[in-house]
Amino acid sequence: MSTTQSERLRELLEPLVQAQGLDLEEIAVDSVGRKRVLRVVVDSDTGADLDRIADVSRALSAKLDESDAMGQGEYTLEVGTPGAERLLGEHRHYVRATGRLVKFQLAEGGELVARILGVDDEGLDLEVPGVKGRKATTRRLAFPDISRARVQVEFNRKDTKDMKEEEEA
Structure with missing residues (x-):
């Protein structure tokens, strides 16, 4: 997809996404055989449930139908959320990942897996899990020390309520 088309689509669709109380995270047009697929990724601080996804999908579809942004050929519109193992790149992504385990690729080399405890304008406060029975630190x-960060899937993840109860005990 050309940068011009990407910018045009963002300009066209972002106000509709924002009107639904969501952030437009990503736009991608891919060719699948003879068809094209327009993938739109949205999110918010409180998440995006299926009803909100459906509402924004209908709004985007109507806007795309009345414009020529996708050209004359057939395409499929897919609207979704970033998913469980999302990349973190914007400040708001880190805020939304507070309490989550994240794998960081460090700018100086190496990697770190830690839980985000807090976020401010300069960086992150992390809890690094202890190894071999040692306490977490x-x-x-x-932020400049991070070259890449991705949320990790945790199957036995403690929710925020459980973490607060442990701290109070």
């Missing part, structure tokens, strides 16, 4: 990580 805290660490500060500045």
Whole structure:
């Protein structure tokens, strides 16, 4: 997809997504055989349930039908959320990942897996899990020290309520 088409689609669709109380995270047009697929990724601080996804999908579809942004050929519109193992790139992504385990690729080399405890304008407060029975430690990580960050899937993840109860005990 050309940068021009991407920018045009963003300009066309972003106000509709924002009107639904969501952030437009990503737009991608892929060719699948003879058809094209327009993938739109949305999110918010409170998440996006199926009803909100359906509402924004209908709004985007109507806007795309009345414009020529996708040209004359057939295409499929897919609207979804970033998914469980999302990449973190914007400040709001880190805020939304507070309490989650994240794998960081460090700018100086190496990697770190830690839970985000807090986020401010300069960086992150992290909890680094203990190894071999040792206690977890805290660490500060500045944004410039991060080259890449991805949320990790946790099958036995404690929710925020469980974490607060442990801290109070």
